[in-house]
Structure formats: structure tokens, C-alpha cells
Amino acid sequence: MSKRVAGPEIERLIQLLAKVPGLGPRSARRAALHLIKKKEQLLAPLASAMSEAVEKVRVCSNCGNVDTADPCMICTDPSRDQSTIIVVEDVSDLWAMERATGLNALYHVLGGTLSPLDGIGPDQLTIRQLVDRIAAGEVKEVILAVNATVEGQTTAHYLTDQLAEFGVRVTRLAHGVPVGGELDYLDEGTLAAALKSRTVF
Structure with missing residues (x-):
């Protein structure tokens, strides 16, 4: 002792x-x-x-970011491209994307990934809120910036199915994100290259 x-x-x-x-x-x-x-x-x-x-500090009721205002400064920024939403797993991923990219889009924080073994289904994430945002009709592209893990890819497939009826362009990060990698641990150049070379999912 x-x-x-x-x-x-x-x-x-x-x-x-x-x-x-x-x-x-x-x-x-x-x-x-x-x-x-x-x-x-x-x-x-x-x-x-x-x-x-x-x-x-508050959690943005619109996108899930943390800020001192609700809605957050990203959601209320009139210069943001209202037609593009970048979907991330966690706030740390949102911050990583903001540091690395020049894409002036909106975000949506899922709060994790689908993981049936851990008891995390669609209802434990903010998938319904994302679908509601897309259903409003302003969004033309959804960029799936989820981690390149099994759970991340499962979540990406599920989201693609959920968004199919809305006719939005669904893309994902491409080259540069290693399988099993997590966005918050990648360098900014890798993230920027991955975002620029995104492909239809």
C-alpha cells in the first residue's frame, strides 16, 4: 500500500x-x-x-459543436456555405477539419459511430437531427468525414442509405486518411489533401 x-x-x-x-x-x-x-x-x-x-460553454443544438453561444459561431456565420455539411464523429474532429481546410462549410457532429457491440445504435447518435437538416432542403452536399475504422465506415454506409431519398450529393474523404486512423491525430496537410480528393460514397 x-x-x-x-x-x-x-x-x-x-x-x-x-x-x-x-x-x-x-x-x-x-x-x-x-x-x-x-x-x-x-x-x-x-x-x-x-x-x-x-x-x-454550451453544446450547439443545431450542429453539436461546443461554444459559448447556441447556435454556435459556425452555424450563425453568414459567410458559411449553407449548401455543404461536413459530418464528423466528434467535436475534436470538427476542430481538426477547421484547422486543416479552407472549406467554409457547415458541420454536423454525430457524437460517435454506430457500434452494436457497445450498444450504440442510430438513436444514441444525432443522425435524426442530421436527416432533419437535410430535409429542410438547402443542403446540396454532405461530406462524410468519419474515421477510417470499421465503425466509421459502417456509420457512413448507414448515413448514405438514410440520405438517399433527398437527392443530395454524398461524398467522403479520400486519399490520405489511413485505415484505422483517427482525424484528430492526422497532420493538417494529410487532412487537407483528403478533403480535396473526396469521392462520391
Whole structure:
């Protein structure tokens, strides 16, 4: 049994940091110690920013992006191409696409992929909301920017079937996205090339 070397407040900070993706217990301890050492420069501003985020961050009821406004700044931007929607699995993928591409389109965040083994069906994702957006009639192209995994491709096929009756052009990312790859881990050049060479799905 390991001995406790810090008070309960510090232990709680470490435990919470360890829940952040990419941080294990050891990295969380290092991060906590660094924050504590830089209390005035880092810890206090971080605590303030996190408190403000809890109060102000919202999920966009239209596309699923996170922002401080609902609808989000992407959905309310009049310069966006209203005829094109890029469908992504998660908000991190939306942010990756925004960093990498010059395509000034709208987005739709699914909230994951279809995975029957994990109990994730169409009702657990925002597929119905996407279909409703397409049914409104303004959209001419849907770009399926889902990960090149089995679940991602299953989801893409399902979406293609669901959108068939609306006569929209359904495309997907092409060259550059490796099978099994995830968008958030790809470099911006690869993502940009994949978007430019998209093909009909």
C-alpha cells in the first residue's frame, strides 16, 4: 500500500487530472506539481478559466459543436456555405477539419459511430437531427468525414442509405486518411489533401 505524500486537496487534483485523456497517474502527478509550483501564474488562472467554461460553454443544438453561444459561431456565420455539411464523429474532429481546410462549410457532429457491440445504435447518435437538416432542403452536399475504422465506415454506409431519398450529393474523404486512423491525430496537410480528393460514397 502506497503512502500518501500530500493532503486530500492535492490528491483530488491529481485524481481529476489523471482522468484527462493522455494523462495517466504519473503524468497527472507531474502536472499537478507544476501547477502548484506556478500557483499564481498557472493554477489560479486555470481555475478561473475552468469555472468560466462551466458557466458559459454550451453544446450547439443545431450542429453539436461546443461554444459559448447556441447556435454556435459556425452555424450563425453568414459567410458559411449553407449548401455543404461536413459530418464528423466528434467535436475534436470538427476542430481538426477547421484547422486543416479552407472549406467554409457547415458541420454536423454525430457524437460517435454506430457500434452494436457497445450498444450504440442510430438513436444514441444525432443522425435524426442530421436527416432533419437535410430535409429542410438547402443542403446540396454532405461530406462524410468519419474515421477510417470499421465503425466509421459502417456509420457512413448507414448515413448514405438514410440520405438517399433527398437527392443530395454524398461524398467522403479520400486519399490520405489511413485505415484505422483517427482525424484528430492526422497532420493538417494529410487532412487537407483528403478533403480535396473526396469521392462520391
